[in-house]
Amino acid sequence: MAEVSRLAIARAMFVKDVRVEIRSRVVAHQILPFAALVMVLFAFALDATNVLTRVAPGLIWLAVLFSMIIIVQRTFAVEATDGALEALQAAGVDPVPVYWGKWAALVTQLLVLELLLIVTAIVLYGIEVRAGGIVLLVTTAISATCGLAAVGTIYGGLAAGVSGRETLLPLLVLPVASPVLIGATRAVEAALGTGGTAIAEGWPWLGLLSVFAVAFGVGGSFAFGPLIED
Amino acid sequence: MTTISPQRAEISSLPRGTGTRATRIIGIATIVMIAWLALFGLVLSPADRDQGDSVRIMYVHVPSVWLAYLAFIVTAVCSAIHLFGKRHSLGVDRIAGASAEIGVVFMAVTLATGMLWGRITWGVYWQWDARLTTTALLFVSYIGYLAVRGLDGTQQQRARRSAVIGLLVVLEIPLVHWSVRLWRSLHQEATVLGTDLDVSLDGLMLFSLFVGVIAFTLLFLWLVLHRSRTLTMIDLVGDRELDRAVIARRAEGGIDHA
Numbered sequence: 171m172a173e174v175s176r177l178a179i180a181r182a183m184f185v186k187d188v189r190v191e192i193r194s195r196v197v198a199h200q201i202l203p204f205a206a207l208v209m210v211l212f213a214f215a216l217d218a219t220n221v222l223t224r225v226a227p228g229l230i231w232l233a234v235l236f237s238m239i240i241i242v243q244r245t246f247a248v249e250a251t252d253g254a255l256e257a258l259q260a261a262g263v264d265p266v267p268v269y270w271g272k273w274a275a276l277v278t279q280l281l282v283l284e285l286l287l288i289v290t291a292i293v294l295y296g297i298e299v300r301a302g303g304i305v306l307l308v309t310t311a312i313s314a315t316c317g318l319a320a321v322g323t324i325y326g327g328l329a330a331g332v333s334g335r336e337t338l339l340p341l342l343v344l345p346v347a348s349p350v351l352i353g354a355t356r357a358v359e360a361a362l363g364t365g366g367t368a369i370a371e372g373w374p375w376l377g378l379l380s381v382f383a384v385a386f387g388v389g390g391s392f393a394f395g396p397l398i399e400d
Numbered sequence: 401m402t403t404i405s406p407q408r409a410e411i412s413s414l415p416r417g418t419g420t421r422a423t424r425i426i427g428i429a430t431i432v433m434i435a436w437l438a439l440f441g442l443v444l445s446p447a448d449r450d451q452g453d454s455v456r457i458m459y460v461h462v463p464s465v466w467l468a469y470l471a472f473i474v475t476a477v478c479s480a481i482h483l484f485g486k487r488h489s490l491g492v493d494r495i496a497g498a499s500a501e502i503g504v505v506f507m508a509v510t511l512a513t514g515m516l517w518g519r520i521t522w523g524v525y526w527q528w529d530a531r532l533t534t535t536a537l538l539f540v541s542y543i544g545y546l547a548v549r550g551l552d553g554t555q556q557q558r559a560r561r562s563a564v565i566g567l568l569v570v571l572e573i574p575l576v577h578w579s580v581r582l583w584r585s586l587h588q589e590a591t592v593l594g595t596d597l598d599v600s601l602d603g604l605m606l607f608s609l610f611v612g613v614i615a616f617t618l619l620f621l622w623l624v625l626h627r628s629r630t631l632t633m634i635d636l637v638g639d640r641e642l643d644r645a646v647i648a649r650r651a652e653g654g655i656d657h658a
Contacts, residue, residue, distance in 0.1 A: 328561060332551050342544045345537045346572050349579035382575055389571050393564045
């Protein structure tokens, strides 16, 4: 039998995850409404339009983090229910492309989620996206998402098939993801000009987000195999 | 002559305790050093000109943070040895686990004593300072590490998973510290009491701190030896119970366990 290339495995995993989502519509029907609801609840809690505009970047990324936990739980619950990860190991499939395939699917879902949350913030919180900040906003979203998805996929792999994963995942992911929350919030503040921040102030944060994404991307490639191994 | 049941015989074949001659010597040395620390920290060293007697909290705070970081370094090194070593030794995994448990306890002591000192000196329990925030996140991360050690699975699975998580936390520390430092550099530092703290230490104060560091290092050594041996005994009991259950099920099915 011809050996399947790593790229083909990653692509197959990505397509499978996206297809499962398109058919089940869990993200579209449950997680996106949940994220929008979180944004509404933040408005209830803070109860002042000027405060909301000021803290909107942070609230967007908090909503992304909370929603990501649910997406990761869901995507690995699908694998664990049918023992799919064990089957892949039994078949001798390399875990590295499996990691990257799942990472790419998570990146796709998170980018859709972030787009929705930015639109929600424009509508509900009255934030304005200035033309000069669009490049920074998009690059921040992409690099922060790559880092978050790397962390989410590593810890999702660990928690797959283990009892008590629902409570364990946030405890593991949230402290690790805190640099992304800080960096992405500050960069988005610069992109939107929140509190008079200049666009140039956002670029150093992008450096942090990129280093984070690369570090955990590489770390995940090494860690994913031993974590899912039986 | 009394007959000993097989179960009692197995239990009695386990080590009777976790102490050895070496741990007893380290234990006595630890007690002596801690008594010495109490003498220097509470009686002989002077009160600080600005901070008064609250400076004495430092004699516990600084050695605690030293011990916690030492424990986390030991955990990381043992995790790497387990993962990359040829034998994938469970012994080093137990040292990693014991060390992380002790690190978490002393990190909690560090945070608690730091907050008490902060309340007296700064007027607040907490400041969003880079070092404090990194320490708090590190504390939560190692609680997560201990939670991973508590997951279901075989001893080898536990060792592998926790070794990977132990190394990922090491990857996390510089990134968290970098992000928090960059974040705090953009904000005004809290100046609650406006006290300009002079950190130049009196010779006796420095010596008391030194005694504290030695005492806590010995304490760490003593605790890690006992705790890793306790973990070994827990694993042994687990193995024996499993063996016994297998033999009992085989006997029920009429299968000879020769």
